[in-house]
Amino acid sequence: MNENVVEAHDLAKRFEVGGGFMKEPKLLHAVDGVDLVVRKGETFAIVGESGCGKSTLARLLMRLIEPTEGTIRIDGRDMSDVSGRDLRALRRDVQFIFQDPFSSLNPRLSVARLVGEPLEAHRPDMSAKQRRAEVARLLRQVGLRPEQMDRYPHEFSGGQRQRVGIARALASGPKVLIGDEPVSALDVSVQAQVVNLLSDLRETLDLTLIVIAHDLAVIRQMSDRVAVMYLGRIVETGPTDTIFETPRHPYTRALLSAIPGAVASEDREGLKGETPSPIDPPSGCHFRTRCPHAIDACAKARPPLEDAPGDAQVACIRWREIGASDVAEAEPPARTDGAKARFELYRKALESADNKVTENQQETTP
Numbered sequence: 001m002n003e004n005v006v007e008a009h010d011l012a013k014r015f016e017v018g019g020g021f022m023k024e025p026k027l028l029h030a031v032d033g034v035d036l037v038v039r040k041g042e043t044f045a046i047v048g049e050s051g052c053g054k055s056t057l058a059r060l061l062m063r064l065i066e067p068t069e070g071t072i073r074i075d076g077r078d079m080s081d082v083s084g085r086d087l088r089a090l091r092r093d094v095q096f097i098f099q100d101p102f103s104s105l106n107p108r109l110s111v112a113r114l115v116g117e118p119l120e121a122h123r124p125d126m127s128a129k130q131r132r133a134e135v136a137r138l139l140r141q142v143g144l145r146p147e148q149m150d151r152y153p154h155e156f157s158g159g160q161r162q163r164v165g166i167a168r169a170l171a172s173g174p175k176v177l178i179g180d181e182p183v184s185a186l187d188v189s190v191q192a193q194v195v196n197l198l199s200d201l202r203e204t205l206d207l208t209l210i211v212i213a214h215d216l217a218v219i220r221q222m223s224d225r226v227a228v229m230y231l232g233r234i235v236e237t238g239p240t241d242t243i244f245e246t247p248r249h250p251y252t253r254a255l256l257s258a259i260p261g262a263v264a265s266e267d268r269e270g271l272k273g274e275t276p277s278p279i280d281p282p283s284g285c286h287f288r289t290r291c292p293h294a295i296d297a298c299a300k301a302r303p304p305l306e307d308a309p310g311d312a313q314v315a316c317i318r319w320r321e322i323g324a325s326d327v328a329e330a331e332p333p334a335r336t337d338g339a340k341a342r343f344e345l346y347r348k349a350l351e352s353a354d355n356k357v358t359e360n361q362q363e364t365t366p
């Protein structure tokens with residue numbers, strides 16, 4: 001297998017919006033020239049505010065939508081323009097875990113059917129008996145009991161339903177799992193269990209995980225590397241520790257100091273002003289209109305992703321001048337302590353729930 005499981009180059013998705021009678025549609029730049037490399041066996045997180053293009057990027061990587069520009073390679077194979085059998089192979093190799101396990105599972109189907117369906121599609125040679133045995137094995141793998149396979153989604157708790165969703169995703173034997181906010185709909189204590197399950201599966205099945213999340217506590221806990229997105233572009237990427245400890249891009253700093261998802265919106269003073277529209281994004285650096293360090297040159301050209309210390313890359317022409325010790329500048333002046341305290345509480349809740357989980361101690365069926 002290729003060392004890089006996912007490679008995207010100059011990937012772009014533009015949606016036509018607002019067209020109508022005698023009206024020219026406008027172009028919405030949802031993903032705007034993204035370069036991305038996800039290495040085999042790692043957990044790679046994509047983070048950014050709502051609307052920055054995370055889900056569109058995930059849908060592109062799964063080829064659920066066509067890229068407007070750019071290339072996608074999965075395990076070395078060019079997937080930018082595939083169809084038919086190659087697309088089916090991609091579907092098998094790259095699977096999706098949904099945010100809301102309730103709405104993503106058909107309530108009228110038993111777990112045996114829900115997990116058996118992808119088996120039918122990807123392994124049509126299996127007999128019904130073999131399929132049932134395989135469903136039982138998959139349920140065990142995600143920490144459910146095989147005798148639960150004749151139950152229906154409503155008979156399970158949220159965490160268990162998410163486990164069913166994961167079993168379903170594993171049925172085709174994927175190489176890559178993409179989770180779009182895979183734990184954000186779950187209780188905090190259950191989140192830790194599902195995060196642990198995903199990490200265990202990654203190890204035992206040699207999987208690569210791509211996790212989209214706005215919750216930085218979850219990202220810090222589970223990912224090896226992070227890409228920070230702003231208005232369709234990656235503005236900073238690198239190992240999770242580097243990004244969290246020495247964020248260089250002014251947007252990453254503001255994001256980390258504001259801790260979206262873990263703090264109330266009134267506490268989010270790290271980011272001033274509204275995100276500009278992706279229909280008419282600012283010239284040059286997209287973040288310049290909200291950046292405390294912006295200068296005229298920032299409006300002139302798109303800043304390239306440059307190599308920075310700690311194996312990071314940052315798209316800011318001023319990152320060397322600003323320095324990595326400048327995090328405080330982007331921090332909200334008044335309510336930082338409250339935000340940090342809540343972040344700590346949240347992290348501790350995740351950790352303590354984590355410690356309580358033993359192999360057989362999962363939530364019980366209601």
Ligand SMILES: Nc1ncnc2c1ncn2[C@@H]1O[C@H](COP(=O)(O)OP(=O)(O)OP(=O)(O)O)[C@@H](O)[C@H]1O
Pocket residue numbers: 015016017028029030048049050051052053054055056057214278
């Ligand atoms: N099918 C579509 N047609 C038109 N615009 C779209 C479409 N899908 C997404 N968009 C727009 O593309 C931009 C990026 O959306 P996307 O859902 O990828 O962001 P996101 O970062 O995943 O946000 P969230 O965290 O809220 O899910 C948004 O402005 C969104 O409105």
